[in-house]
Amino acid sequence: MGTRLWILMLVVNQVAPYRRPAEASPCQVVHEDVDCSSLNLRRVPAQLPASIHLLDLSRNLLQNLTDQELPAFSGVRSLNLHANKIQFIQPGFFQDMSLLEVLDLSENSLDLYAALKTHVGLLASVRHLDLSGNGLFTDMSDYFLSDAPLLTNLSLDGNSITKISRDTFNGSQALTNIDLHNNVIIEIEEGAFESLTGLSELDLSVNSISCITDFNLVQLKTLNLSKNSLTSFQTIDSDLEFELMYLDLRENKILYFPVLPQRNKLIYLDLSRNLLRSVNCSGPLEELENLKASGYLFTDHDKPLCLCTNQRHQDLPKLLYLDLSYNQLKTIPTSFFSSMVSLESLNISNNCLESFSVNAEIPLNSLKTLDISYNNLQNLSFGENTLAALEVLHLQGNALSMLDAGIFSRLPSIRSLHLQQNLFSICPPLQGPTNDCIRLSSIPTLSYLYLSENSLMSIPPGAFQGSSLLILDLSQNPGMYLELSSLSGLETSLTHLSLRGNQLQTLAVDFTLFRKLKSLDLSVNRLTGVSLWSGESSVESLNLQKNSLVTLPSDTVIALQKTLRTLYVGSNPLSCCGNPYLLTLLQQGRLSVPDIAAATCWYTRDSESVEISVSAVQPEHCEPVDRKVLWISVIVVLALGLSLVSVVALKLCHSKTHGFKRGIKA
Template sequence: MWKQESAERSFWLVVPLSISEWVCEDVKSAGSGGALKTNHKLKVSTMAAFQLLFLLLVSCAPTSAHPPGHLSQCQIVQKDVLCSNQSLQSAPVNLPPDVQMLDLSRNQVQNLTQETLGFHTGFHRLNLHSNKIHFIQPRLFENMTDLRVLDLSRNHLNVFAHSKTSVGSLKAVESLDLSSNGLYTGMSDYFLTDSPSLANLSLNSNSITKIAHNMFRGSLSVQKISLHNNVILEIEDGAFESLQLLTELDLSKNSITCINDFDLYNLEVFNLSKNSLETFQSVSSDNLFQLLSLDLSENKMLYFPDLPKKNKLEYLNISRNQLHTTNVTGNHENQPVLKLHSLKYLDMSYNQLKAIPESFFFSMPSLEVLNVSNNCIQTFSVSHFALLKKVRVINLSSNSLQSLTFGENTLQLLKKLFLQGNKLTVLDHQIFQRLPSLRHLHLQQNNLQICPYEPKLKDQNHQVPPDCVAFSSVHNLHFLYLSENSLQTVPVNAFVDTPLKLLDLSLNPGLDLHKDSLSGLENSLIHLFLRENNISSLNTDLSSLRSLKYVDLSTNQLNSLKMWNKESSIESLNLRNNNLVTLDHHTILALERSLKTLYMGSNPLSCCDNLSIFRLVQQSAVVVPDIATATCFHEEYSEPVNIQKVTQEMCHQADVTNYVVAVVVTLLVAMILLGLLIKCCRLRRRKHNRSFNA
């Protein structure tokens, strides 16, 4: 009660202010020597006169401080006038007479009157969002017969609503935005009482707690309603039944706990995400529902939703709930028969599912995307060829998979398979060869080993190595992720007849790469990731991979790169955080033609042994994104030198110094030897003289 009264006082303060603007104009027009004529019929007390004078002063002050803006402040594009963010309190003077769109957003408009809008009535679109509007002149929009779009979002319309005065007819308005206005239950009625053409209504981010059964009685043509981010707890029976054209309804981010007897037959898109839903139940009916998309994500549902028997549903999202079964109720008997013949997208990720029976998918012949990641699933199988015939994406990542089975001739259209984060150790050796359309395979964070290539593997009598998976002859596989699998080795010809474009073998410490491990990928491989493998030497000649463009060898123990014999096609090479002292000159020559990006920071490089690569960097022929940490060591400097500052003279000077030192040392040695020779000759001469005297 207190809040309502204070708000009403605020409203009655606003009205005199709007009237006082007219009085101020009279004061100004009277001039310094004129007198203000008073109406003899108006009888006011002395106190009332002082109050009026005070209101005049308050209201005139901001008017003089912020005079009406000029059209030069705005941008005019054909019949559109754009005056956003100009600190205006009203439309600029001299608006073009044929203006159709006025953008007054992000200004200081407080009172919305005919004067505020320059007495124009021909607007088609009016954008007033992000102002301070708390008063709208009643029936202001009645003469705007062409007004189709009205944006009043981010204002203070809750103050106006406290007056319990209708804004008047909005007969032509098709799109109305009242979001972020502090409106609560019942306040929207003052804006919707006469909106027969309204098709798109936004009431987002207000404080509405209940949707009354007569809330939309004045806007029966509405097709799209958004009530996102309110505090809705209750929806009265029949609140949406009269809206026969309603096709989209957004009730996300509210406090709705249950939907019982859902019966909006014409609704096509329904968003109930981020509520507190525990159940969703449809009315028992043989009528066909038009629902295409249903979002129930981020709720508290324990069971699969009870969907209409006859439906066209294509998109269903029940992720981030508390599902522990695919049953519709807790009773295992008399479960409703699911009929989802049109369903293409199903997301049940981030729940508590432990298993999904194959029978669950029999009612989904059109399913293309299945996401059941981040559950507790231990087994998953597709054994019947009629199941998931159209599925293109299956996401089983971050589960507890111990068993994965795909039967012969199943999943013939599957293109993307996500299995990362399952700690898988054993799979059927040729499970992926059975998937003829597979292009993307994610196996990160498992414990799989790669089988050696064996041409006779198809021979049933041939003994295959235990506990490994074959990746040869997966004829359409382009992207393979095997990081964090504790891989020990990549066998010779491991990927023969598999046209990989991307291969990720990162985070497998101690990985042993044979010189022919990547044989068969010469014409296809574009991306190669080998980071964080503790590799000390790279045995593979990467220049033999003719299509290779992006290589990541960062965070290893490399002290050198094997000499490459051919011109490379590599455009991006990551060598940072290794033990490289010198980059082989032949390798640099092989890279020089194609290399565009080089990461080489955090290496103990020698300044004078890498002048050729430093020259490429300094000439901007190669970009070094981590240039700040790319340093080298010079014997005459106590601190590492940034590679951008290395000059040939620094190294020539070192060569001269070394030459001088060598010459001096040589001369000293020669002088010592000469001295010894002279001394020796003198001794011999003395001995000879003694012999002669005897």
């Protein structure tokens, strides 16, 4: 028995060197998920498990999909072939993958395959198909979609499709989501999408569509037509209730407000960055004639295009978000908002509005955010019991100077006021009715107030009394005078204060009283000293950049050092020797000093002023001149003494040498 075993082992040892060891698969296998991505594969490794649910072959060098290159995995449910070089697919290749639901063929060269005019075959269970970035031209997608009965999500973005024909989706009637973003679509044949009764999302953004005259996709919920060349959008005249909820028409050339479904569920409408001149669906006859003459409303065949056929009232009872910014609107009648009882966000910024008003008849009491910044407003009025829910109001960039003083007091929910880049002055808290200033006191809900670039000359005492501000921005008001009690009433609430760029030379405020203040910006002023704390500070971020600071008092540094985390102190003529506490704080490394490269100081050397980085200051830079002279004198005396001793020693040695020699002669 022992002899047989020995012989068997000998045979195995002799044969083993001639057997080829099985090569390990380069892919990562986790249960039934296989990741072969980014391995520069030209063919699929043969050592993959038989049972695979998810196979990722993305970012490789596969060129052909054939039985030899990619063996059929009957159990695979998700196949990712993104970013290969696939240019040929064996017809019927996917038909044996009966469980395949997700197929990603994006970023390949399928236009070369489509040029063969061969259908890819049955995609029996595929629900998600990505054909984006394949250079496909018009009708080329048909070869992939002709037999995909369960397909619901299709991506064709980033191709070169110019036309959608009525037959394009005949073989994929279950589609619910189609992405045609970033093609060059000019024409959509009538009926192209109508047979897709389950279609709910359609993305046609970044194309060259010039007009939608008969929108009739009743079942569609989301439509993105942004970044096209649309001059008009019109829905068919119908009593049917449209399911459309999201309509994105931004960055087109739309001249007048779109004709929307009479019965609709719209909650989101974006018309920003168009050429809107009116919130009606067309303008005066003279203007229309001018537009026709300019080519806006005509095709190449001189047929009228995209004219508003009626002036029916637009009802938008469920609309929550409306963006009309970056257009050419000069006026918006109050009646325009009459049906928008649910509106929460309205953006009309960057237009040409000269007036805006909200009255009790159409109070917009659901509105939470109103942006009318960067217009030419001369008049602004909010009636009593209007805008009850308004929290954020943007008025910046209007150069407004005259307003009803109590206009903001009539906003019971206001939290954030953006008033920068106007010409307002602020009323004292007890001043009576006036139109030459605005009252900002006694607004208990107000938390965020921005008043930069208003040419403010002063802040009256108690100007914000009764308003629990968290953030107050008074920056960029050159020459503004801040009184001792200008900020009174904010001691228990204020967390961020900006006084940047006001040319302040002094500041008589004791910030020790502001127990919640976390951020203080005093940069770009003319402050020569900062003594703003009589006790402990709560400030975590302090900006002192670009002032005229020579010294920072030791009591200020001591008050700050417990809580301070970030300090900007660059571009000041600091004294190296007059700021021992500050330099110690900066050199400890505990603080974040983002502008440390610009933080320098000056010291005197040989009667000359020398600038040096605060990080490089050493104790010897600040030694008194008389002490330096004393040390030099000591060194000189020691050197002379050593020289004298050396000379005497040499003479003694010389004398002894001569005496010894004389003794020998004797």
